Amino acid sequence: MRRGPNAWIVAGLAAVVGTTIGGATAVSELLLRPLQIGEVAIVSALPSGPVPRLVTPEVTFDFGRMTVGQKGTHEFAFTNEGETDLELTKGATSCTCTISGLEQNTIPPGETANVKLEWKANPGGPGGDFRQTALIITNDPLRPEVTLTIQGKAFAMWDPFPSGIVFSDLQPDSVVSATAKVITHGVAPPVVKVVRVSQESNVITNPVDQDDDEVARAAEVADSPYFTATSEPLDPSVYEAIPGATGGMLLTVTTVPPLPIGDISNQLEAVFTIPDMRGDASEGGTATPEPPGGWIAKLAVQANVVGPLGVAGANWDSSRDFVRVGSISSATGTQFKLFLTAKGEHRDAVKPVVIETVPASMKVEIGEPSQIGDGVVKRIPISITIPAGSPACNHLGSQLGGLGRIVLETGHPDVPKLTIPVRVAVGP
Template structure:
């Protein structure tokens, strides 16, 4: 068979195959269905007539500004949707980020020349410089199928404090350097309530006490408030160890707690109490008790006198580490004595030695040694888990001294 014969056979085979393919019926051919867009009709949307006449939805004021409101306070506004068309306007509630209520209307139909009210309610849960909440209303007006209603405003804490931080008070006392108690007066007030009462103030630390009185008219004017109180906090140095402290006071009021609610459509599996109780507020009180003792670090030692915090850093557990502080003591005729000491952990050792070479008429100098002996197991005492050395002394103005020690042995 020569080349021409082979070519003729191949062409004939292709022609026959094409004839067989073209001879197949449509039922034998596989067809690919066109891909439909992944959209689902919204059943809430009213049907729009293919031909007029049509309704005409008119909203005189689609945005309303509440102004300033308190966290937990509920405010509402009624929007008006008019029908200026020739046939009834059908309205349906769509997506909403707040509580939305339609006024009573049979079948949600607004006759020509009439109107419907839509009430939006918002209760802010946190302070915001500016908030915005919306509700969507669907209609059968072909030129206004969706109506966006919006409420805006600013949410502030119901109660404000001197030294306000995220709704709580942070009050710093003067430095306690003598036996005299120190005092600080802070204010608690509101521009949203006509009145409220402080029921009591509880302190976690026995060295803190407090009294309170109503603010004067002038004081209320200065803080732009309707009502409020001045709270005086007193700290007794005899009941605080040397160094910095940060204690909590709980201020109880007769202000009702707002029962929490849930956005529309969300279910929940718990019951709400009939009486949600009253509001309590936390006051953080900080200070520094220096007393008659001054502690300074030796060269290379990291020491924070305000918090009585010694940082030994990282070191080899095999080699251990020692840090030395100098402590100067005033107001004591006899040598300083350690009556009791508590050290955590047990691997941390503490030594105190009087510097007999220090020459002063009214001061004494002591060397304080903090020792991690060599060969101890590796251990970590960081910011959230500090080692502690607590001392009880014979000094009438420094009965308790507490050191916090941070270190990591590897």
């Protein structure tokens, strides 16, 4: 009597046959599709006949130092060391990079063609590192794509660091200073004629495209009542390490109280000349002659002025000035943490005491105060618990009930009582 096939042999055979069929089906599908660049199946299924073979001695070129607005070009050599024609097609380039010199889209075997990349260094923009790329599609099965890269550093007539000055979380009586460096790239260090903070801000001037009457126009705007500014030459040790830098100035901005609570936006201006640069566009200097009134470096000066006490935490909604808890279940309750911050000369007097909570079931615990950093700000943790089993209530700020609150006696002479609104509802 003949026996049926052994189940294990059948299983093994089926697995091998099935995998082979599946794999072959998938590969054949891939090969029948148009060329999908980058698919491993294409690489592993190279045509057996003659193919083009692209050889490029370089795909990256470093321009080194360029002046902002200066145009640079570089030619990349493409050689076909294969046996059939090499076809090249332009892909995309970065926004300001263009490919030219690709008139010869076909390179016969053994021949070389050049692909030229042109780039204008950050026109209308600041200085800084740049890197731009261009993609070339080829019919070389081993190099279906070639990305050409140009890179370097562009220099403007002047480069600020940082690009603006921001004072965060100031007090109305704060007297604080901040500095910014302006690095120049002329033939000699700058001579500063005027440095000030103007009352209103304009567009930060493009140093290359500065209008001839820019300095005169800026001078018509009144000085800021909130800031003063000074300038001193930058120590050579600071700028000498920066390639191409020939000088600079250290600008210091100091606040002038009383400062209004809210945001302030003004503009730091430094008018300067660079000796021997008037009309000079020699190599190493600027491509644009010095304007009649001199160069004007403009930096935004912004500040945010707040009161002596602040509340912070994940649940704090600063747009609406309340603690956002939302609807919670009485079965589970909730707990979260806030911070009270105290700033200004009376910060050490702040010793909060809870005098009221709504809903009454809300427990508030004041933690130990501690200093932040150098002690200008004092941080006081506040732990808030609405325990499980709290009675139902609605303090969502709707018609059904006003917002809840935590009322503190602070100890601060100017703000003796602080009410922190709480948006919460307790349901079953």
